[in-house]
Amino acid sequence: MKRLIANRLFGWLPAGVRERTLRRLLVVWAVALAIALILWGTGARTHPLDIALVYSYAISTAIWFLSDPLRIGLRGWLGVSAPHYWKPSLRMLAYMVLSSTAGYALGTAVGDAYAGRSTWDMVHQSPLRLLGFWVSGLVISGFFVLGFYQRAKADDLRRQATEARLKLLETQLEPHMLFNTLANLRALIATDPPRAIQMLDRLNDYLRATLRGSRTDAAAGTHTLADECARLNDYLELMAVRMGPRLAFGFELPPDLQACPVPPLLLQPLVENAIRHGLEPRVDGGRIDVRARRDGQRLTLEVADTGVGMNPDAIQAPRDGGFGLAQVRERVASLTDGNGRIEIDSRPGAGTTIRLTLPLNHTEPA
Structure with missing residues (x-):
């Protein structure tokens, strides 16, 4: 109003x-x-x-x-x-x-x-x-x-301090993702060299696109939700080389929300956690869906998987030490002055949905 x-x-x-x-x-x-x-x-x-x-x-x-x-x-x-x-x-x-x-x-x-x-x-x-x-x-x-x-x-x-803090969090998240990918690549080299080569080619393309996108974001000063989903798609394509038919994924991004600016790599740690802790432990893998919707004056982003789920203790203390989720929590808090919210809905064997809620006046272009 x-x-x-x-x-x-x-x-x-x-x-x-x-x-x-x-x-x-x-x-x-x-x-x-x-x-x-x-x-x-x-x-x-x-x-x-x-x-x-x-x-x-x-x-x-x-x-x-x-x-x-x-x-x-x-x-x-x-x-x-x-x-x-x-x-x-x-x-x-x-x-x-x-x-x-x-x-x-x-x-x-x-x-x-x-x-x-x-x-x-x-x-x-x-x-x-x-x-x-x-x-x-x-x-x-x-x-x-x-x-x-x-x-x-x-x-x-205060705005400059917040931006510097967000930038620091981004620099922490990028090597975290890269190290996880390299660990997966190392495992494939020993078990399936042809797929390892294919994954390496995908990784090369992904890093080239990410570098190009990062330069564009720095020049424009923005990173849209469409950009975030495009890079998530590249990352999931990369993971699909390793997991094959065990990984399926989809995006639900309404056209009117594509231009909403969000911090780079906001959702990627959640997707990584969904693969590592949700789908990989399942023999037949599963599916990841990334959704965005408008709820009044708030933007809701969801990362949902059909993996093994988490028990209540794991929700409070994630199994990877909480790095990815903790960073996302901190970035949401910094971005929205404490007005953002993160919710986890998960049950053992029933998958996990992580929901981010952001005020639209913090995400829509001014």
Whole structure:
């Protein structure tokens, strides 16, 4: 809902700042309410509360609009860029002074129209008082801008730390997958050299495609759910060389979810676990299905296998020491600020389904 409102109100701004702009507006309105109540209470209530509210909200909203979203809209002229759209310069200082002055004048005009009087009569009656109002407006605007800027910087630092953490987890997962594959290849060399050669060719193709995809992801800054499923398909094709008819697999990826960005290698550790702990112990193997669906404002991803399943103790303490599942848990927590969820549904002999639930506002393109 918040994202929809932000897109409706601020569709003319860059997508990445719309929700933050809406949050800042709500903060300004909360402070405007407090200011109106304080001025009304300390002014011996000589004016009706509704007039105090109109003046406070009109002035605060006008100053905010000119100094915040309009500043971002004029980013080219001001020479500022993402993520903060701010830099110390004479042009920026002049703009902030002018926007605060114009916002104060515009908001005052709205209040005067509502109250049926003219604040500008104070120019003759009490010019120092009018000057004090104007200066206080500039000071309050400056505090707002400084506070919002510092908060944006802190959010950006947290985002960079999260991205670095996710990147570290990816570097841990990639060799984990490769070592497992090489161990499987070594076993095939001793038992079935022709299939080992075929598997080695598949591994070569898989690594080439993965490297190419990683470079593309790094350049674009995204990795879509379709990309994730494509690499999972390559990996499962690779495993099918070793397991033969004992491995079957399928994907259910609705077209409207293919462009959702997810971290690379998010699902692969779950697929590896399904093969290693679910299908390989079965003489006749089994099937793995990877599914994606939308549940309201949440994205649900499932990796389901028809393997041997797990008992309750194994669910709490996975048999591979928990590396793959633990990494997935940590990446989901980092990606969604704790709003993601992982569920395991498994019974001995009845297969295992691992379900990831992510907020769509963390996964959909901005």
